[in-house]
Amino acid sequence: MIKQLKRVAAYCRVSVESELMQSSITNQITHFTHKINNNPLWQNAGVFADYGISGTNIKKRPQFNRMIALALQGKIDLILAKSLQRFARNTVDLLATVRQLKEHNVEVFFEKENLSTFSHDGELMLSIMASFAQEESRNISDNVRWGIKKRFEQGLPNGRNPVFGYDWVDDDLIVNENEGWIVTKMFKDYADGKRVRDIVAWVNQTGAKTRKGNDFMPATIKAMLANPTYTGVLLLCKEYVGDPIIHDRHKNKGELPQYLVEDHHEPLVDEETWQKAQQRTEQNRQPERNRKKVNAFTGKLKCKDCGRNFQRITQRYKDQIPIYWQCYSRRNHLVECHSINLDEFILEKIAARTLGIKKFDTDFFREQVEVIEVEPDGTMEFHFTDGRRKICKYEKSQ
Known part of the structure; x- marks a missing residue:
């Protein structure tokens, strides 16, 4: 019998754009590429690198998010990282991501700490170490703020x-x-x-x-x-x-x-x-009560094909007024976009089911959901404000 190779990926990151940091991230990529390729039991699933991006927030790290998406799709078994700080400084983001990966049987190994998320006390050690990394970020931020304040005073x-x-x-x-x-x-x-x-x-x-x-x-x-x-x-x-x-x-x-x-x-x-x-x-400003009310899904639906938000469309058809959401790029023919239209009534049913509530509630939805990323095939990934994620499928029969 032929034993299936473990699909291994690696993540690299530096937070400052400079010639020195460019050399650092190049070294990281080279190190992990050699390590993965030289292991006969491993198959290279890619080395993902974010350059000049902070580690305190995972939302603005495109390569990181691409790697996690592939892992959740079952295309990665193990992720290597130089250290906890390279992976994520935000304790909430770190634990939420690690737990989500564990649910999909994906392991993360941190070289510097010699720590695996599959180990017995892995999550406890992660919590402690990530808290130290997060506090270090706060101290660095305080020093930066002090410098900025001094510049302002001058x-x-x-x-x-x-x-x-x-x-x-x-x-x-x-x-x-x-x-x-x-x-x-x-x-x-x-x-x-x-x-x-x-x-x-x-x-x-x-x-x-x-x-x-x-x-x-x-x-x-x-x-x-x-x-x-x-x-x-x-x-x-x-x-x-x-x-x-x-x-x-x-x-x-x-x-x-x-x-x-x-x-x-x-x-x-x-x-x-x-x-x-x-x-x-000032004269043209409308009273607050006359301003347009924000819909539940306004700013919450993002197209994964082109990166634009969806906008609400209301059209009269015979005796009906269907309400649906369409990607801004597709509606305005800005770029080629393969997104689908989303019926608002079906969206509300999917959101209620995902949130575990019987009836859709606008305020509760906007409070709990950060964004919903929509793939052209109808795959919807809910990003919750507490760091959790959940994937479901948009189908008109729902």
Whole structure:
């Protein structure tokens, strides 16, 4: 009888993009490739590597998530990792992932700690070691925050977020001659009563692109119209990260001190035009009660084929009004996408069954479910807010 080879994969990660770290991750990949290939009882199932990505959150690690998906599909038997810290610093993420893999009979082995998740006291040791790794992340974050605060106190920005109309030269903003006049005219037109949709059309006609190389959208223009940077000031600490482990970013509404650097750079908008634009924005704001209510699945359905969210579609057909969800890319023909449409009534039944409740409850669903990733074949992976995952199948007969 021919003994089936164990399918073995490895995971590598470094959190900082640099020449030194590039060498480090290359060494990790080489080490694991040789180790797997030189074992006659092992079959290479791939070496997965994330470069320049933090280990405190698994959601933003594409190669890690790809590896886990393959493992859950029964294509990997053993995962090797250099250490717990390379695998995950977040204790909740680590334990949830390890438990999920164990349910699918997938082992994880950490070389530095010489620890297997299949060992008798594996989970206890994982909890202890992961807690130390998580606390180390918090200490590093505290040191980084202290450095950022000192820069703010000196009137220096932390990083250089791209600003349309300007170019960064060291810590200074210099007017971009090809873009600056567009910003000035945009503010003047808006202050004079021109609609945002008309401004969007005009800006796109100029051939200008956003800093990400995209066409301008109404939301982009509205954000620019509310940015005080165009008046020549630099407002520091507009946002902050609450918990360094889950990276929850918030707008600073007084929780932390802000720093205003006046006359920092050449303004593109004079004070009078700026005030008129802000007054008009305030007048256009609708009362909270008239704003569109967020649906249960809004922002929760993500297409695995193209990465876009699904949007809610309501269409009248004879005497019926079917409600379904369709991938944004497919509906707007942005890229080739093979996603399927999802009937809202069936979605509610699947969600209720997955959550273990008799009747679908919007508030409970949004509280428990982080996101649902939908494959073109209808496979749906529920990502819960507590780190758990569950896979089910979308079928119209449900």
